[in-house]
Amino acid sequence: MVGAVAVARVELARMLLVPEETDLGERATELVRSRVRLVDAFEAERKQIERDLHDGAQQRIGALTMTLGLARLDAPPGALADQLAKAHDEAGKALAELRELIQGIHPKVLADFGVGAAVVDAADRSVIPVDVSVDLSGRLPEAVEAAAYFVVCEAPANVAKHSGAQRAEVAGRHADGWLVFDVRDDGCGGADVQRGGGLTGLADRVPVLDGRLTLSSPAGGPTLLRVEIPCVPTEVSV
Structure with missing residues (x-):
């Protein structure tokens, strides 16, 4: 019972x-x-x-x-x-x-050709040399491309203003359902997303897309910023 x-x-x-x-x-x-x-x-x-x-x-x-x-x-x-x-x-x-x-x-190159071409274009206009390596086979959702682009572009801008870096590197790829961009620089380090500024507002957009933004910037450098956003290509290049 x-x-x-x-x-x-x-x-x-x-x-x-x-x-x-x-x-x-x-x-x-x-x-x-x-x-x-x-x-x-x-x-x-x-x-x-x-x-x-x-x-x-x-x-x-x-x-x-x-x-x-x-x-x-x-x-x-x-x-x-x-x-x-x-x-x-x-x-x-x-x-x-x-x-x-x-x-x-909203850069026209981003709308017309996608985040890879837009990042290359932004690197060409950077005040410090930026080496770019992007391996994307097609277009991604607009919101994903925009969020990744503005975060990636803000990083070199911060580098030029605050880190004293002489060079930066940007690497992007889409693998296993994730868009991943890494931004590295040879500056003095000490960057912090929580301090406010351009990266803070942009970083708030990444979790909205179920993405992640991580920053490693020990004193003395180097700095590595990684943005990861889950997504499925909307167009695949042949």
Whole structure:
């Protein structure tokens, strides 16, 4: 009798707990899905802003720069020519700054050719030499490519500002269902994601995609930053 009561109690407990556990599981699943939807929406908004700036403000400032340049050539020497030259130079600087801004919002090369090409392009513009080795067979989900790209690009920027490194290396690959990027530098070390700054905000995006970001930066260096994001290719190169 006691055994039967015990079994009944266990069964009752199971019946009472299972719906709650199931509900919690469903909530957790929906939470993950909602986080991914937010990331996707954020990236879509970034791309729209990039397109609007590229097709609108950048085109107008580019046309203005050309007009000022032609007027500068036609103006006779004197105060007017000097003012036109100054205006032309300022317009050129504004155009360059706008292009940099657009590049930081959502680079066109990232949207058109993927994270591998975008990382190579960013390395070419780095203030310190960056050796890049990327082995990707196709395109990955947009949110994954964007998160990996901005984390990888922020690392060399921090290197140039704080570590005193002379060189950096970036290696990327997709294997066993994971996109993995390693960023190494020969600087003085001491980097810390928890201190704030550019890496902190970007690192917050990686867990949203169920990814991991790890940093090893002992005093004296070297520094190794690794970002890992699970994903399945959306397009495979032939």
